[in-house]
Amino acid sequence: MTHQNVPPIFEPFPDDGSGFDTDVVVVGLGPGGGTAAVALATYGVRVHAVTMFPWVANSPRAHITNQRAVEVLRDLGLEDDARRFATPWDQMGDTLFTTSLAGEEIVRLQTWGTGDGRSGDYLAGSPCTMLDIPQPMMEPILINKAAERGAVVSFNTEYLDHEQDAHGVTVRFRDNRTGHVFTQRARYLLGFDGARSVIAEQIDLPFEGELARAGTAYILFDADLSRYVEHRPSILHWIMNSKAGFGEIGMGLLRAIKPWNQWIAGWGFDMAAGEPNLDDEVVTAQIRTLVGDPNLEIDIITKSLWYVNQQHATKYSHGRVFCGGDAVHRHPPSSGLGSNTSMQDAFNLAWKIAFSVKGYAGEGLPQSYDDERVPVGKQIVARANQSRKDYAGLREFFDQDADDPVAAGLEKLKEPTPDGVNAREQLYRALELKNTEFNAHGVELNQRYSSSAVLADSGEEVWMRDRELYLQPTTRPGAKIPHAWLVGPDGTRVSTLDVVGQGQMTLLTGLAGTAWVAAADKLDLPFLRTVVIGTQGAADPYGYWRQVREIDEAGALLVRPDGYVAWRQSHAVSDEEAAFEQLDAALSRVLDRPHRSDALTSNNPDYSTRARPSTVPQITLVSN
Numbered sequence: 012m013t014h015q016n017v018p019p020i021f022e023p024f025p026d027d028g029s030g031f032d033t034d035v036v037v038v039g040l041g042p043g044g045g046t047a048a049v050a051l052a053t054y055g056v057r058v059h060a061v062t063m064f065p066w067v068a069n070s071p072r073a074h075i076t077n078q079r080a081v082e083v084l085r086d087l088g089l090e091d092d093a094r095r096f097a098t099p100w101d102q103m104g105d106t107l108f109t110t111s112l113a114g115e116e117i118v119r120l121q122t123w124g125t126g127d128g129r130s131g132d133y134l135a136g137s138p139c140t141m142l143d144i145p146q147p148m149m150e151p152i153l154i155n156k157a158a159e160r161g162a163v164v165s166f167n168t169e170y171l172d173h174e175q176d177a178h179g180v181t182v183r184f185r186d187n188r189t190g191h192v193f194t195q196r197a198r199y200l201l202g203f204d205g206a207r208s209v210i211a212e213q214i215d216l217p218f219e220g221e222l223a224r225a226g227t228a229y230i231l232f233d234a235d236l237s238r239y240v241e242h243r244p245s246i247l248h249w250i251m252n253s254k255a256g257f258g259e260i261g262m263g264l265l266r267a268i269k270p271w272n273q274w275i276a277g278w279g280f281d282m283a284a285g286e287p288n289l290d291d292e293v294v295t296a297q298i299r300t301l302v303g304d305p306n307l308e309i310d311i312i313t314k315s316l317w318y319v320n321q322q323h324a325t326k327y328s329h330g331r332v333f334c335g336g337d338a339v340h341r342h343p344p345s346s347g348l349g350s351n352t353s354m355q356d357a358f359n360l361a362w363k364i365a366f367s368v369k370g371y372a373g374e375g376l377p378q379s380y381d382d383e384r385v386p387v388g389k390q391i392v393a394r395a396n397q398s399r400k401d402y403a404g405l406r407e408f409f410d411q412d413a414d415d416p417v418a419a420g421l422e423k424l425k426e427p428t429p430d431g432v433n434a435r436e437q438l439y440r441a442l443e444l445k446n447t448e449f450n451a452h453g454v455e456l457n458q459r460y461s462s463s464a465v466l467a468d469s470g471e472e473v474w475m476r477d478r479e480l481y482l483q484p485t486t487r488p489g490a491k492i493p494h495a496w497l498v499g500p501d502g503t504r505v506s507t508l509d510v511v512g513q514g515q516m517t518l519l520t521g522l523a524g525t526a527w528v529a530a531a532d533k534l535d536l537p538f539l540r541t542v543v544i545g546t547q548g549a550a551d552p553y554g555y556w557r558q559v560r561e562i563d564e565a566g567a568l569l570v571r572p573d574g575y576v577a578w579r580q581s582h583a584v585s586d587e588e589a590a591f592e593q594l595d596a597a598l599s600r601v602l603d604r605p606h607r608s609d610a611l612t613s614n615n616p617d618y619s620t621r622a623r624p625s626t627v628p629q630i631t632l633v634s635n
Contacts, residue, residue, distance in 0.1 A: 030179075031197060033057045033163070033195060034057040034058065034197060034199070035047075035057070035058045035364060036195060036201065037060040038204045039205060040067070040154055041150065041336060043203040043354060044201070045153030048162045050357060050362070052162040056365045056368050058163070059165065061168040061170060061184065062165075068147045069147070069313075070147070070313060072146040073344065074350075075123070076351065077347065078139050078141055079355060079455055079456055081093070082508060083355065086358075086512045089156055094142065096144055097142035097144040097148075098246055098267070100141050103244075104125035104245055106119060107243065108120070108249045117251060118438060120442055121450075122245070123141050123449060123450070129450050136482040143246045145268055170204065170210070172213060178198075180332060199332075203334070210334055211334045214329040214332050215329070217326055222322055222341065223282070224319050225399075227258065228277065228287055228315075229276070230294050231274075231275050231313045231315075232274055232298060232311050233272060233309070233312060235308075237272070246267045250262055251263075252301075253417050264277035276297065278297065278301075320341035322392065323342075323388045325389075327388075336353030340352060342395040342396060346451060358573050359380060359383060360377070360380050363379065366538065371538045371602065371604070373604050376601075379464040383462045394447075398445075408424050451479050452481055453479045453481050454479050456491070463601075465575070466578040466597055468488055484559050486560055486562060491576075492575070492576055494507055495551075495558070497510065499548055510548075515539065515572055518542070518567060518568070518570075519567065519568040520544070521544050521564035522546070525565075525585075527584065531594065544556050566581050567590070569594070578597040578601060
């Protein structure tokens with residue numbers, strides 16, 4: 012059989028007469044682009060997701076999956092799939108700071124909320140525990156489900172450029188298998204095309220910060236290290252010895268990929284001296300030093316270099332083109348925020364695009380994406396880079412005048428003298444500071460949105476504890492709805508997060524909120540569900556929701572599809588007409604749409620989630 016260089020067949024969706032080949036083009040199939048594709052497909056939007064690569068990520072890259080990202084997976088019905096491939100929470104966090112895996116320990120930190128002092132906070136804050144799932148395992152879950160739910164997924168398809176007008180975007184691609192260039196007309200273009208984003212450059216997004224300010228070598232290798240770590244499991248270990256101590260962090264790293272047989276070894280290098288020597292014998296010797304086993308059998312898989320970035324975009328969109336993920340926030344993996352933030356970018360954007368496509372909302376709704384996610388991107392770039400700098404305190408016990416600064420420093424740490432006491436106190440204070448990287452529950456879950464899609468309460472929120480370290484659950488508009496365990500129709504526990512979301516706006520009230528129920532019934536909107544806490548399927552026998560709702564039982568919350576509170580009425584409302592007017596006004600402002608349901612009449616088709624026949628780009632095979 013031979014390949015003919017013929018135009019690819021591309022008729023992914025039936026012609027609906029709209030003039031659009033698809034509703035949304037997503038460029039990039041990493042965690043952000045994959046989440047956007049599966050969310051849009053789940054919401055019944057026609058989506059074409061493309062990548063220039065032949066398959067998913069070819070290296071472990073991102074791995075920490077925090078509670079908010081797992082909540083996103085839960086809402087999309089993918090949490091159980093992810094857990095099958097992940098290192099579970101209880102295996103993630105007995106993190107060593109040690110001279111080598113086989114050598115003398117210096118200090119330990121219970122990380123990712125696994126410690127006795129923090130695990131209760133993490134369990135109370137979310138129905139989901141954290142996971143560790145490397146990117147090559149996460150991406151296929153997202154891509155496969157997107158395709159199952161109706162998305163067209165194209166590999167080997169390179170985005171070239173686009174032209175946009177007031178109504179849509181014309182996107183140009185190249186099929187990298189044949190070289191054929193073709194175009195597609197879409198309503199929106201989403202660029203999740205990575206840190207070298209072509210789309211971000213083409214729409215001239217403004218950036219602040221710097222690129223490549225430090226360098227790190229990463230070596231992926233196979234070796235059985237179970238005898239060193241199985242009894243003290245963690246997916247990260249920091250090695251403090253004189254042969255591993257170069258770079259901004261000043262320590263070597265061993266990171267578990269497949270416990271406990273596949274690992275990444277990492278260490279910094281001097282960028283001014285050029286690229287480091289990564290010959291096999293050099294790399295093998297360094298890994299053996301980090302492990303502390305001079306005879307360790309190692310199978311080197313890949314070697315790579317990466318550079319520390321500290322850069323974020325101050326704008327994420329232009330017209331009908333939106334960017335997210337690494338395309339707009341570029342930073343090191345410290346604090347484990349990269350893929351998590353990318354997935355949340357996509358989850359924030361997808362429902363807004365879907366509502367606009369379906370005619371449920373005006374075109375002002377997607378524009379709220381910038382106002383909500385730009386501050387988050389700025390915050391996490393700063394946090395990730397600060398986390399690297401905060402390792403400095405852990406190195407202060409080193410004796411820099413000695414031939415072996417680490418060994419000499421350890422001797423001083425053990426001294427039964429006032430200097431020894433002071434050195435130990437300084438070390439523990441430095442270890443405590445690392446909680447802002449490894450137990451930063453607030454960084455992960457305290458995001459607050461301020462935009463036209465949020466009707467804020469009056470007055471500023473008062474933070475009762477450290478905002479970075481501790482979650483502060485609240486029903487204030489702009490915050491994610493607090494997790495509280497309810498009891499479902501079959502008697503099993505369900506979270507408050509389980510009764511909202513799933514592509515719909517939710518009106519949440521209590522048994523006394525009959526006026527709100529009547530108001531929602533009168534509006535009769537296809538995207539609005541009503542949940543009455545206390546009724547069958549959403550019972551509150553524990554009283555946990557009562558403890559966190561912050562509103563009267565006859566008050567109401569309007570919760571967005573992404574689980575964030577858009578508006579609330581804290582006081583009791585018993586008059587049905589008053590409830591109707593308030594709810595209608597809130598929906599109108601949040602969704603940028605006219606008042607009352609009769610104004611929703613639109614020529615846009617109301618897409619369903621039914622399966623559609625599709626044909627993806629392909630090479631025609633011709634027999635000789």
